[in-house]
Amino acid sequence: MAGENDEDATVDKSLVVNVLHSLTKEVARLLESARKQAKDSLQDFASSNVNALGASIGLYSEAFLRLGVITRKALDEVLGRFYRYQEIQSAVEELDDLESDWNAFLKDTESQLSKGEAQSSLSIGSPGPCDIExxxxxxxxxxxxxxxxxxxxxxxxxxxxxxxxxxxxxxxxxxxxxxxxxxxxxxxxxxxxxxxxxxxxxxxxxxxxxxxxxxxxxxxxxxxxxxxxISKVWHISTITYYAEMKASGRTLPSKLENIEDDPxxxxxxxxxxxxxxxxxxxxxxxxxxxxxxxxxxxxxxxxxxxxxxxxxxxxxxxxxxxxxxxx
Incomplete structure (x- = not known):
């Protein structure tokens, strides 16, 4: 993420630091809450409480917009232009570590819930699932x-x-x-x-x-x-995808009322x-x-x-x- 280009004239260093610290603080708060809920009841967390992690979409979207970007790639480019500063480096590393912890927590939680990856019974050339009712x-x-x-x-x-x-x-x-x-x-x-x-x-x-x-x-x-x-659906890459959609002005679909669903x-x-x-x-x-x-x-x-x-x-x-x- 390091870069030696001149910093963006439309964004100052203090704003970048502030945005990164704010994003990291709020995402860390969500992760800590998720850890406590998973510890109390893994099944309850996985079945419903995990949806609270969706608040991170708005946090990332807000961070993008505050720095005048709408994608994670553009955010990384902004950070690269300021990476010569130690406080930016520290803030970026703190966010990177948090995102790694986020993904690791979800992966570990999923491993406790499941018996392993589902296996396909299909292969190229094999009969398709044509007779399933x-x-x-x-x-x-x-x-x-x-x-x-x-x-x-x-x-x-x-x-x-x-x-x-x-x-x-x-x-x-x-x-x-x-x-x-x-x-x-x-x-x-x-x-x-x-x-x-x-x-x-x-x-x-x-x-x-x-x-x-x-x-x-x-x-x-x-x-x-x-x-x-849950590790794929709530992975940081998925969160930032939805944040990009939100930052670009798209409306995220709402859950259908009175319809049971499984995100x-x-x-x-x-x-x-x-x-x-x-x-x-x-x-x-x-x-x-x-x-x-x-x-x-x-x-x-x-x-x-x-x-x-x-x-x-x-x-x-x-x-x-x-x-x-x-x-």
Whole structure:
């Protein structure tokens, strides 16, 4: 983080020190409270009290704005310009240590709660989770991923929770490229582990045009190895992502009223080809971690090439058409 550039004329050293000390103090207070709650009851902390860590989003967002930036990268650049000063170095190191402690606490807490990372039963080329019983979000009728294979190679988008901002952004990006996806033989299917009532509200809020099913037993999620993770959801990198969104003027979605939800559930993307086999797997490492739409389209293009190659091979194996001689 050290830098030797001239400091920013619009930000003075005393302001930088003040912002860093204030941010560190308030984030440390949240961490100390979380530690006490986890010590009192690990289960209560993980199930509900952990949400209090969300206050850190506002703290980071406020720090960004006070220094005239809206991203963590820009903040680090500002700090780099002042890093020649010992008091800046000390303040930066103090914040870095605190963030490391924050992440370590969450990782340790998670290790006490879980029996290890969830494991995927899928691999490229293996049968996809096509027969798992699901429910159509709009009609309430029974459904499966396999029932959509007649529409093409299915891009399955597994949401984290109904108020997940990066999930909504990912679906919106897919919607913008829907014609390209259809052109290359793709069909988009959104999956939620939430209730049908919540899914209907989500569809109304987002205007999502895609087919949607609910997987209330999380069997599709389990098949991909997608479990719950407080260490990933509340990691400092996730906090700063949401702080950047808030600082840039975006409104963070609110939890749906009277709908049970689980913000610690991880999401991902899956492509199942029209034969029911797994063609692509992406398990999100952090909440904002989603495959680029171009990468998904590339999977569809590769599947198209494979299909065309298979057709050509079949024709070659059959040999040239036989001539029919009339007598």
């Amino acid at each position: 699901l429910k159509d979000a709009r009609t309430g009728r029974p459904s499966t991923i396999g029932s959509y294979l007649c529409k093409g190679n299915v891009i399955v988008v597994l949401l984290r929770h109904f108020a997940c901002l990066p999930c909504r952004d990912h679906v919106a990006q897919l919607q913008q490229r829907a014609e390209d996806i259809a052109r290359w033989g793709g069909h988009i299917l959104v999956v939620s582990f939430g209730s049908r009532e919540g899914a209907l509200q989500w569809l109304g809020i987002t205007g999502c045009p895609f087919d949607m099913v609910v997987d209330e037993d999380r069997k599709v999620y389990s098949s991909m190895g997608l479990g719950r993770s 610690t559930q991880m999401g991902g993307d899956l492509v199942v080809d029209r034969h029911g086999n797994t063609a692509f797997i992406h398990c999100s490492k952090t909440p904002p971690d989603r495959p680029a739409v171009d990468d998904l389209i590339k999977v569809l293009k590769d599947l198209r090439k494979d299909e065309e190659k298979s057709v050509r091979q079949d024709l070659e194996d059959d040999g040239p058409p036989r001539k029919i001689f009339k007598s």
